[in-house]
Amino acid sequence: METLWQTNNNNREGIVMVLALMFMVIFASLSVAMLSMSSANAQIANNHQQGNGALVNTHSGVEVVKYFLNDMTVPASIETGIQNQLAVKNLTNMTATVTGSVITLASVPLDSTASENFSAQITMFSDYWQADVTGRNGVIKRKVRSNFNIAVRADSVFDYGVATKGPLLMTGQGELGAVNLAVESDVFIDTSIIGNAFEIGNHGTVAGNVHIVNPLATYEVGNNSEIGGETGEDAEGNIILDVDPVEFPVPDTDYFRQFATGDVIDANNLNDYLNDNETLDNVTIAANTNPTFSGDVTIRGVLYIEQPNKVKFAGKAVVQGIIVGDSIVGDESIDNNINFSGQVDCLDSGDLIGAEFDGIREETGTFLIAPGFSADFSGQSNIINGVIAIAGIRFTGQAGGTINGSIVNYSSDPMVLQGQGSLMFNRSGTDENPAGFEPVLMLDYDPSSYSEI
Secondary structure, three states: OHHHHHHHHHHHHHHHHHHHHHHHHHHHHHHHHHHHHHHHHHHHHHHHHHHHHHHHHHHHHHHHHHHHHOOOEOOOOHHHHHHHHHHHOOOOOOOEEEEOOEEEEEEEEOOOOOOEEEEEEEEEOOOEEEEEEEEEEOOEEEEEEEEEEEEEEOOHHHHOOEEEOOOEEEOOOOEEEEOOOHHHHOEEEOOOOOOEEEEEOOOOEEOOOEEEOOOOOEEEEOOOOEEOOEEHHHHHOOEEOOOOOOOOOOOOHHHHHHHOOOOEEOOOOHHHHOOOOEEEEEEEEOOOOOOEEOOOEEEEEEEEEOOOEEEEEOOOEEEEEEEEEOOOOOOOOOOEEEEEOOOEEEOOHHHOOOHHHOOHHHOOOEEEEEOOOEEEEOOEEEEEOOEEEEOOEEEOOOOEEEEOOOEEEOOOOOEEEOOOOEEEEOOOOOOOOOOOOOOEEEEEEEEEEEEEO
């Protein structure tokens, strides 16, 4: 009996030992598994952290690219335009290269160790630019794609009723008024000549405000003159100095030569075109002709005036098209002048009939474009259909009327309003550049195009 009991006891001890070993193995395995799971979870958490960090860096890169490109004009020379944009936006830690239709922004550090950064590849398509921004955090990368649409808008200079490189002198009782809103008659003056940049007599009126670039500019305001709806000393509060300059776009007068397919008037045949009620269809006036049209004249299509020339319209002038003075900005001459001493009326060039007007019919928004010619208006006008771009301009007597556009004076010579004429500006709906001025192409971020790729 004792031997049997000892045997059973020994068996129990062996089983306990085996069970203990099994539990040790199980617990050890569980410990290893838990350690592995903890390590994996830590790695996953680290990966998530790096991934989120990479995405945050990508979003930072998107914001930088938006700042870099948004409201940027699309320049004729992309390489030059991109470098200018970097300088204007003070992005000194970025470098950009242009290869074909692709702009590459090299790795831009977002921390001192450069372990967090972003890079971008911008592909230029015809109607939009596509920006692929890649952010990096450690070894993890994330990429986001978004688009910048190309939109067309007018040059900022056409946001004003009058924009002049010379002073504005309103010495009579003239008015710069507005058809719809006072802002349509706003004045922009960018001149640094000695003397007053702006003068307005006792009974002169500017419905809008006067903006002057020169912070030290002087001006003279009559006691009873009105600016921005206020008179006297209160009116001076609507003269704003030290405003940002705007670009005066360079007009392309030579572009219109292709439309001047009609007769050429010169000194030899001039008398044939001085009859009353003369019609000039796509006519060229040769240099040094210096005609005076004493009777009524109708201008259809393009009237292309070569320089030097002094052209005078003494009778009524009906313009259904564009008058062009062949000249460039800065090439002014006292021998270049266009004078309207009679009444001026405009008709819609879109109503021109005939194949000879097929090209010019679509060129709208400009009445007179002659940046090397001065202009004089002394007769009354009903409507002038478009921009007047000139080098020195003077309105005297009762000269005035409604101008569907702006007056742009490229000369340092003053724009002068004498007499009692009223110029009423109607610039509603002018969101594109007028004929003869290259359109301004702007980049505009499209938030709906955002995608993670």
